[in-house]
Amino acid sequence: MRTTSARRKIRPDDALARRPWHGTLREYDLFKELTVALVVVGLVTVVVSAVLGSPDDPSITLKSWAVAAPSDFVATATAELGGTSETAGYGPPYNNTPDATQKIGAFDPQTWSGVQIPIDTAKDFVIDPLSALPNPPTALKTWTGATDTKRTDWAAAYSDALVTAAGNNPAKVGTGDYGPVPAMTDALLLMAQQGALDGVLTARETFYNFDYTRSILFLGDGTYFPDLAASQHLTGEQWGMMNETGNTPGQSWLWLFSFWYQVEPFASAPNADLLVVLVMLVLSVMLMLVPLIPGLRDIPRWIPVHRLIWRDYYKRR
Template identity: 55%
Template sequence: MPDPAGFPRRSYDLVKEFTIALVVVAVLTAVLAAVFSSPDERPVTLASWSRADGADFTATAAAELGGTSGTAEYGPPYNHTPDAAQKLGPLGLQSAAGVRIPVDTAADFVLRPLASAPEPPVVRAALAAWAAAPAARQQAWTKAYSDALAKAPGGDPAKVTGGGFGPVPVLIARLLDLARTGALDGQLQAEGKFYQTDYTRPLLFLSDGSYLETLARAEHLGGDQWGMMNETGDYPGQAWLWLYTFWYQIEPFKSSGNADALIWGLMALLSLGLLLVPFIPGVRSIPRWTRVHRLIWRSYYREQEAAGRTPQ
């Protein structure tokens, strides 16, 4: 049918155009992702840790059982360890929040997983012996075993010498077996829930050992490697976090056990100052004094001056 207005016409296949554009964009996306995306590292689990470094897992499990690990002595929000919380001046913000995620490392990481799994008689006897012992004896057992592990070649529990460990070696050896099968990951994630989506306890257990930190440092993710803003390896990460992670690289924050609270307070103060820039005398006048805006809008000012106007 001819166009009443007399304009020329030609056929146009919209579906073909859309298909070509979709294929081209999909191919470009795949190629660019393969070239520029960060590595897809396999997740670190209790199973992979226990298989790769059984000695570190054993030493960490003994510390969890004895209540001497980093998590056991962390304080809020996990437990009520005295004087463990960080403070901002006189304000104990960490303590004010309270224990929101109660964690008993001996019960949650060692004893309960062992008790809930099918156990041979020797393990059941070890659990009963542990439960019947007073707290002082339990701590003496775990301390003696941890000290013996530290002296053993390579930290290998098979090369531990000495005694006075009570049921600790049996309990820890069985926990290592559970971890290597992958059962321990599931037990710590489930905690009586149907959906296993809470990784808090497995991550706390992992962070108490040295294996996870070793992997992190190999990927340039350590705290003194600007790890907060890095991707794995040498790939650039969240560059906008440089201001936050910068403070961890300098004194007095770098060596302070109270660094998290201090840096949080400093960043809150800096953020407040940024919000209040329009209301701070002197600071709000810096743009007018430096006249940087005239450099940015120089073409506008040239036009105004050529026209005989006096721009502000």
């Protein structure tokens, strides 16, 4: 049998790599570079974050609300019982309140989506939490045993009485036919001040309790949380949704969304959210289709800013 030995052909790239280096040599300390990258850059990051970073304000909880503004808490709980709060009349995805959705003619995506997170404000925010107490107040039986009309009358009467009371203080409310409402709201206030209400509203069947929807909605129905936002200039009149507490800049990528809320007709439109979403959708589609839109795709030729940025490249060409 005849055998042959094949010699591997050396490619030009391999031949170049095999040549000895005759240029300048310089020591390279990998450990030193790693130290600089981790320690020095880390220290600089920490210092700059401490000076220029976002503020670390404590979270607003139902407990802090109930302790700081008990009158507002009781008034909000009463509105939840009477079904007159903002959440109670929000519409989808929380409930089926008629004519509560934002729409443009027959275009009504909020209704189309349906109720995905059903919330009964009286049951979810007041009755169920009080029922979870080791010794639920006896006022619960009176409330659940009454008719819907009677419940509405009780809540409306107590809500009106709170408005006329000195400082809206529940302790200074005059006598009236309020039924079990004062006892229920007082029990819920005590529950919140002790910190138990936060845990009850976030408790679910799952092991991890990360659903704060009900807590946030309940908190937002009062005036305490919006007043805090106004005191920090977070209502949209200055930086809009970009703002954070104090003078710290917020999420810059939201400026385009926030911009539309500051100009007409969006600023005064009852369906401003839907209008802004549609405008941003159209702008996003136009951005994706820039290479296909005559005139728009020619702007770089008419305003060649890119030639200034990459002037060295174009100079060589």
